[in-house]
Amino acid sequence: MRFSFYLFLAVLSSIIVLFILLPIVATLSTQFYDFDGLLEALGDKAVWNSILLTYYAAMLSTLIAVVFGTPLAYLLARYGFPGKSIIEGITDVPVVIPHTVAGITLLAVFGSNGLIGSFSPVKFVDALPGIVVAMLFVSIPIYINAAREGFSSIDIRLEQVARTLGASPSRVFFTISLPLVARHIAAGAIMSWARAISEFGAIIVIAYYPMVAPTLIYERYVSTGLSAARPVAVILILLSLAVFVVLRLLLWGQKR
Amino acid sequence: MQKRSVAMFVVFATLLGGCIQGIQDSKKITSGQTEAEVTEKIVLKVFHAGSLTEPMKAFKKAFEEKCPNVEVQCEAAGSAATIRKVTELGRTADIVASADYTLIPKMMYPDYANWTVMFAKNQIVLAYTDKSKYANEINSENWYQILRRPDVKFGFSNPNDDPCGYRSQMVLQLAELYYNDSTIYDDLVAKHSNLKFVEENGIYILRMPKSEDINPDTSKLMIRSMEMELIHGIETGEIDYYFIYRSVAQQHNHRFIELPPQIDLSSAEYADIYKKVKVVLANGKGVVGKPIIYGITIPESAEHKEYAEKFIELIVSKEGQRILKELGQPPVVPSVDNVDNLPEDLKEYVKP
Numbered sequence: 001m002r003f004s005f006y007l008f009l010a011v012l013s014s015i016i017v018l019f020i021l022l023p024i025v026a027t028l029s030t031q032f033y034d035f036d037g038l039l040e041a042l043g044d045k046a047v048w049n050s051i052l053l054t055y056y057a058a059m060l061s062t063l064i065a066v067v068f069g070t071p072l073a074y075l076l077a078r079y080g081f082p083g084k085s086i087i088e089g090i091t092d093v094p095v096v097i098p099h100t101v102a103g104i105t106l107l108a109v110f111g112s113n114g115l116i117g118s119f120s121p122v123k124f125v126d127a128l129p130g131i132v133v134a135m136l137f138v139s140i141p142i143y144i145n146a147a148r149e150g151f152s153s154i155d156i157r158l159e160q161v162a163r164t165l166g167a168s169p170s171r172v173f174f175t176i177s178l179p180l181v182a183r184h185i186a187a188g189a190i191m192s193w194a195r196a197i198s199e200f201g202a203i204i205v206i207a208y209y210p211m212v213a214p215t216l217i218y219e220r221y222v223s224t225g226l227s228a229a230r231p232v233a234v235i236l237i238l239l240s241l242a243v244f245v246v247l248r249l250l251l252w253g254q255k256r
Numbered sequence: 257m258q259k260r261s262v263a264m265f266v267v268f269a270t271l272l273g274g275c276i277q278g279i280q281d282s283k284k285i286t287s288g289q290t291e292a293e294v295t296e297k298i299v300l301k302v303f304h305a306g307s308l309t310e311p312m313k314a315f316k317k318a319f320e321e322k323c324p325n326v327e328v329q330c331e332a333a334g335s336a337a338t339i340r341k342v343t344e345l346g347r348t349a350d351i352v353a354s355a356d357y358t359l360i361p362k363m364m365y366p367d368y369a370n371w372t373v374m375f376a377k378n379q380i381v382l383a384y385t386d387k388s389k390y391a392n393e394i395n396s397e398n399w400y401q402i403l404r405r406p407d408v409k410f411g412f413s414n415p416n417d418d419p420c421g422y423r424s425q426m427v428l429q430l431a432e433l434y435y436n437d438s439t440i441y442d443d444l445v446a447k448h449s450n451l452k453f454v455e456e457n458g459i460y461i462l463r464m465p466k467s468e469d470i471n472p473d474t475s476k477l478m479i480r481s482m483e484m485e486l487i488h489g490i491e492t493g494e495i496d497y498y499f500i501y502r503s504v505a506q507q508h509n510h511r512f513i514e515l516p517p518q519i520d521l522s523s524a525e526y527a528d529i530y531k532k533v534k535v536v537l538a539n540g541k542g543v544v545g546k547p548i549i550y551g552i553t554i555p556e557s558a559e560h561k562e563y564a565e566k567f568i569e570l571i572v573s574k575e576g577q578r579i580l581k582e583l584g585q586p587p588v589v590p591s592v593d594n595v596d597n598l599p600e601d602l603k604e605y606v607k608p
Contacts (some may be wrong), residue, residue, distance in 0.1 A: 104488055113493035125494055126474035159342040205488055207413075208480050211468045219467045222337045223416035224483060224539040226344045 013163065024237060031234045034227065041231035050216040051236060055243075057128060057212065058196035059134035062189050065143040067252035073144050074173065078153030091144050094137050099201025102137055106130075106206050130207035143192035150184025151177060183251060190247050197240060260398035292533050298326045300349065301564050305335040305355035306484040307378070310507040310551070311439070312353070314579045319570055326563055334418040334482045339363045349555055350564040355501075356419040356552025361593060362371035362541070363391040369553040370599040373606060375571055376550040376585050380420070380427045383505035383512040384409075390494035396513050400431055400440050403497060407539065410444075410516030411478035411486045415451075415535055416467045419548075420483040424499035424519055427547045429453050429460050429533045453533070461534045506584030521548050548589065554599070565570040565599050572605040 031038055041047050078087060110117045110124035110133055117124055125204065126128040154177060162172045178185075200214035206216060213236050221229035272465050300319075304312050309332045318330040333341070335354040341347045343363060352369070354360055360372040365572050384391055394402045403410055413421035425445070432440045446452045449472040453460045464470075472479050478495045480486050487496045487508060502522075505512040517523045521530055530545035537543065552571065554564040577587035590597055590606045598606070 008445075046466065050468065084260075107488055107492050107494065111494050123475075126472075126478065172280045204481065205485070209470075209472060209474055216468055219417070219481065221340070222334055223414075223467055223537065225340060229538075 004151040012034055024076055027053075027230065027237070029062045031230055034231070037227060039043045040236060046130035046211075046216065047183065047213075047232050047235060050211050050232075051239065053128075053131075053210055054213040055147025055195050057131045058135055058139075058193045060128075060132045061139060061196045062143070062193040064132070064136055065192050066189055069140060070147055070178075073147035074151050074177065076144075076155075077148045083190075092141050095141050096191060099138065099199065103134060103205025106133055108169075108204060113205050124206065124243045125244050126207050126209045128207075128210065131203055131212055134202040134206050135199050138199050139195040143188045147181065147185055150181035150188070153184070154180045158253060169239065178201060186243060186247075186251055190244070193243065194240070197236075261503040267546070286331065298560055298563060300326050300328045300350045300560055300567060301569070302330045302332060302353070303341055303349040303485055304330060304332055304350040304351070305338060305345075305419075305550070306332045306482050306524075307355050307501045308332070308353055308505050309484070310503070311376075311559050311583050311585055314583065315567070315571060315576065318575065318579065319567055322570070323563065323566065325523055326560075328446065328567070332484070335359055336363070336417065336419075339444045342557070342582055344345070348557050348559055350429070350558040350560050351552060351567055352553040353550065354419075355548070355550055356543075357549050357593070358543075358546075359419070360551045360553050364553065364555070367556070367595075370594055371556050372553050372593040373568060373590055373598070373602065374549045374550040374551050374588060374592065375568075375576075375590050376580050377522065377588050378501045378503055378548045378550065378585055379514070379517075379520045380423050380514040380548070381502045381505055381514055381520065382497050383500045383510040384497045384508055385490060385527050386494075387493050388438065388490075390496075393512060394497075396515060399513055399515070400428075400435065400437075400444065404443050406476075406496070408497065409476055409495045410479065410499070411489050411495040412499045413483040413486060414467055414470070414479050414540045415462070415464050417481045418483055419453075419543075420499070420501060422462075422464075422543055423545075423548065425451065425453075425462055425535055426530070426533045427499065427515060427521065429521050430529065430545070433460075433529075433532065434516060434519050444478070448476040458532065460533045462533075464536060464538045466538045501585075503583055503585035521545065523547060538605050550585075551593075561599070563602050567603065568602055572602070 054105060076084065097105070107114065107125070109115045110120070110130060112125060113120065117150065122129050122175070158180070159172050159176055162176050163169070168177070198214065199216065203212055204215055205220070213232065217229050217232045217236070220232060260606045275446075302312060302316075302421040311329070312332075316330055319328055320326060329340075336354055336359060337351060339354060339359055340363075341491065342349050342352060352364070355370050355378070357374045360369060377583050382394075382530050384394070389408050390402050390405065402408060405507055412424035414423055415422035428441045428444060431563065433439050441453055449470055450465050451462060453462045470479065478486065478498075480489070481503065483500055486495070486498045486500065487504075490498050490510065492545075500510075500512075502514070514520065518526050518529055524547050530547065533545040537541050545574065552568060554568070556562055571580075572590040592606045595603070595606070
């Protein structure tokens with residue numbers, strides 16, 4: 001019985017892993033037959049510029065998510081207050097909004113005549129800040145949920161003990177709670193960074209230029225075709241995979 | 257042991273199957289159709305240029321009324337991307353319609369299609385809204401002076417991706433010739449990007465850089481991949497003016513100025529003038545200025561050729577031409593490229 005259960009787990013798990021893996025392997029292996037195309041893309045400055053821009057913008061978006069999302073996550077994990085479930089619902093809204101619509105709504109706020117864009121000295125449309133807000137909008141739920149899970153998982157008695165010993169709430173937060181959830185925060189940050197990198201639909205509405213990697217891939221596909229778009233996609237996949245593995249290993253090492 | 261696990265899987269698979277069946281059943285119930293009708297429902301897939309979105313919606317409605325057993329599914333994209341869905345992504349479409357009929361012979365002949373029906377024309381206009389700067393001043397004479405003003409922002413789609421984009425460039429260059437003012441294109445576009453026309457043997461050629469190198473000054477120009485994406489820009493007041501097909505401007509209730517027919521690519525009469533401008537796209541393909549004519553075809557791989565033919569029949573029929581006209585897209589007397597390959601049923605509609 002035990003064996004059949006393990007078999008059950010193994011078969012179903014492998015199906016879902018294959019489902020994820022097959023399209024990626026197919027893309028990579030097709031590219032292998034067009035190795036020259038890959039080399040050409042590797043030597044293309046525009047490709048690297050767009051990938052670096054993507055990583056950089058995603059990093060900024062993640063930093064903002066950590067700074068503003070962590071207190072909210074703590075609030076949601078620790079306190080009950082009227083309207084809490086509404087706030088929880090609001091933080092999840094970006095997940096269900098279609099990306100193009102997200103882009104259009106962001107344009108209404110951050111566009112030159114938008115609520116914020118009309119007086120903001122920072123220009124959002126077709127500029128880096130526009131990319132960052134688009135990325136932040138779609139990736140923030142992932143971070144907040146991960147951090148909230150973290151805060152929920154720590155033993156509340158540790159905080160209470162610190163309080164009885166005379167530590168102020170802020171001291172408890174910064175010296176007890178925060179260090180305990182560091183791993184959750186890091187894991188959440190990595191996931192939201194990754195989600196930001198993959199964003200396309202919202203970004204092209206608010207900032208077609210400067211071109212992030214997903215826009216460049218789409219652009220190459222539309223203007224030249226699949227053969228020009230695929231190498232860029234392959235580079236982005238491999239590089240992101242490498243960054244991911246390294247970050248995960250670092251996290252894993254910390255756990256030990 | 258193993259028997260058990262097999263049995264478990266059978267149970268599991270049956271459950272899963274049951275679930276899917278259940279979902280399908282509930283769908284049938286909600287749409288109020290009998291099983292027989294559901295299995296007979298034919299899906300006709302139409303891939304079309306973004307600027308045909310409104311006419312296609314109208315054709316879909318008219319066609320589904322005529323053939324209730326058919327569901328027309330429309331998918332909009334830039335014309336080149338539309339064709340690539342069939343030629344490169346290997347997707348099946350029953351109809352492909354492009355905003356530039358020449359793309360079909362160029363990109364689809366001979367493997368993916370082998371005839372093209374030309375069914376409508378269009379013209380490039382300069383569209384705006386009441387909120388646009390100098391909206392009360394602009395007219396067909398002074399439009400390029402208004403665009404020159406430093407506080408005016410305007411947009412066009414990416415010439416590499418979208419026929420409307422390279423056509424806008426042609427219009428601006430033709431304006432230089434028509435108004436006898438050789439700085440129009442420079443002031444409006446060249447100064448604010450890496451796009452530049454050069455004269456070679458009396459032909460004005462724009463060699464497009466790669467899209468990532470267009471480098472537009474985004475405080476003056478807004479560029480988007482597809483013309484339809486500029487609509488967000490004009491409606492939120494991000495830009496004041498944009499170059500667009502007349503039909504699209506009319507369908508979105510934007511105000512627009514008609515440009516002189518010598519430059520707006522609308523009229524076969526001025527084809528010789530349009531020929532003086534050329535855009536070489538980043539992928540190496542050259543396009544010479546010519547009147548805007550829409551093309552439609554049935555790809556070789558179409559699954560429902562019979563219904564696809566009926567759909568095209570509707571478009572080229574009197575009713576279809578009336579729909580086009582109402583939506584600001586003047587129809588043309590349908591003509592055809594590679595008439596020998598045209599399905600018999602369509603031959604009576606097109607001029608020989």
